[in-house]
Amino acid sequence: MAALKNYDGKYWRDLFDSRIGKTTWPYGSGVWSKKEWVLPEIDSDDIVSAFEGNSNLFWAERYGKQFLSMNDLWVKHCGISHTGSFKDLGMTVLVSQVNRLRKMNRPVVGVGCASTGDTSAALSAYCAAAGIPSIVFLPANRISLAQLVQPIANGAFVLSIDTDFDGCMQLIREVTAELPIYLANSLNSLRLEGQKTAAIEILQQFDWEVPDWVIVPGGNLGNIYAFYKGFHMCKELGLVDKIPRLVCAQAANANPLYLHYKAGWDQEFKPVKANTTFASAIQIGDPVSIDRAVYALKKSNGIVEEASEQELMDAMAQADSTGMFICPHTGVALAALIKLRNQGIIGTNDRTVVVSTAHGLKFTQSKIDYHSNDIKDLACKYANPPMQVKADFGSVMDVLKKYLLSKVPKN
Numbered sequence: 306m307a308a309l310k311n312y313d314g315k316y317w318r319d320l321f322d323s324r325i326g327k328t329t330w331p332y333g334s335g336v337w338s339k340k341e342w343v344l345p346e347i348d349s350d351d352i353v354s355a356f357e358g359n360s361n362l363f364w365a366e367r368y369g370k371q372f373l374s375m376n377d378l379w380v381k382h383c384g385i386s387h388t389g390s391f392k393d394l395g396m397t398v399l400v401s402q403v404n405r406l407r408k409m410n411r412p413v414v415g416v417g418c419a420s421t422g423d424t425s426a427a428l429s430a431y432c433a434a435a436g437i438p439s440i441v442f443l444p445a446n447r448i449s450l451a452q453l454v455q456p457i458a459n460g461a462f463v464l465s466i467d468t469d470f471d472g473c474m475q476l477i478r479e480v481t482a483e484l485p486i487y488l489a490n491s492l493n494s495l496r497l498e499g500q501k502t503a504a505i506e507i508l509q510q511f512d513w514e515v516p517d518w519v520i521v522p523g524g525n526l527g528n529i530y531a532f533y534k535g536f537h538m539c540k541e542l543g544l545v546d547k548i549p550r551l552v553c554a555q556a557a558n559a560n561p562l563y564l565h566y567k568a569g570w571d572q573e574f575k576p577v578k579a580n581t582t583f584a585s586a587i588q589i590g591d592p593v594s595i596d597r598a599v600y601a602l603k604k605s606n607g608i609v610e611e612a613s614e615q616e617l618m619d620a621m622a623q624a625d626s627t628g629m630f631i632c633p634h635t636g637v638a639l640a641a642l643i644k645l646r647n648q649g650i651i652g653t654n655d656r657t658v659v660v661s662t663a664h665g666l667k668f669t670q671s672k673i674d675y676h677s678n679d680i681k682d683l684a685c686k687y688a689n690p691p692m693q694v695k696a697d698f699g700s701v702m703d704v705l706k707k708y709l710l711s712k713v714p715k716n
């Protein structure tokens with residue numbers, strides 16, 4: 306920070322803005338356009354990048370107005386990225402550093418991670434691009450098919466283990482202590498250095514105006530800290546003069562941070578046994594970055610909310626019905642927003658950013674189940690199943706007329 310402070314806020318704003326939309330290697334990447342703040346000493350030739358970042362900041366105009374009476378709601382689509390989740394932002398940094406270490410003949414034979422799906426997809430893609438072996442530990446039958454097929458297709462060594470994420474995490478920590486495998490989980494701060502650029506990018510996309518709220522779905526809790534760090538650095542280095550309030554949103558079925566928050570931060574943190582949730586990437590009971598997350602929330606006057614399966618699935622369906630196609634984790638964040646709106650904590654005109662963490666196409670099975678009205682103990686209120694019609698003109702005309710009548714504006 307001392308070295309970065311040799312330049313003022315305007316210098317950094319102008320530098321970052323000058324790199325947007327350029328292809329000069331590696332600055333076209335949303336992460337490496339902030340290289341001086343991420344991993345300054347790496348040689349550009351050693352960087353492994355898929356031009357991640359620079360993701361869509363979507364004005365959720367209709368969703369905000371229709372469901373929340375909000376005028377200034379935005380969704381930062383971090384999942385519109387090379388492997389379909391924000392994990393790319395951190396993985397480009399970690400794999401670049403490993404690439405560099407290997408060129409320096411350090412004893413790193415491969416890179417490994419435990420994953421709820423998206424981390425392994427990102428790790429295997431970036432490793433494959435650089436020709437580095439990757440090893441992933443996945444909880445058997447607990448991730449989506451789309452997520453499982455990504456590391457398989459990218460040539461990772463995939464271990465499907467009959468335990469949950471927390472069990473995989475424990476095992477890989479033991480294994481990497483014995484073998485020359487570099488551990489890629491987000492307790493590794495290189496990942497967070499890359500992920501924090503999403504926060505800087507949000508400020509940049511608002512022409513360096515600071516939003517009031519940023520809502521992030523949290524599981525292992527690295528990302529909520531990364532967002533804090535990005536905003537904090539922008540304030541410390543004079544690019545902006547304040548930071549937004551952060552909200553961490555958890556699934557009620559995997560809510561150790563929420564319980565810790567409710568008990569008052571001073572109580573001792575207690576891990577939980579995570580139950581099954583459609584938000585499978587945050588089905589984590591013993592988050593490794595708990596201390597960082599608590600720090601980030603305290604420093605940003607933050608809040609923790611939770612969402613039931615019903616709430617998160619309904620929020621996802623409603624958002625999709627206004628033109629988005631979000632993942633269940635983003636549903637968790639939207640459900641948290643609904644609660645904070647209803648309590649009057651977030652106001653009508655508050656500029657609010659919901660962080661969408663993965664692409665909805667990775668989680669189609671949950672949407673298929675919802676729209677088929679095929680989920681046990683869950684009322685799929687906004688299901689929109691296809692209409693079965695006989696292949697004749699009269700039948701097709703009948704259903705269309707009925708449909709159009711229901712859509713005629715009433716006044």
Ligand SMILES: *Cc1c(COP(=O)(O)O)cnc(C)c1O
Nearest residue numbers: 423523524525526527528662663
């Ligand atoms: C990893 C992930 C999260 C959670 O991020 P943490 O840093 O573990 O809190 C949320 N959503 C998706 C889609 C993810 O892949």
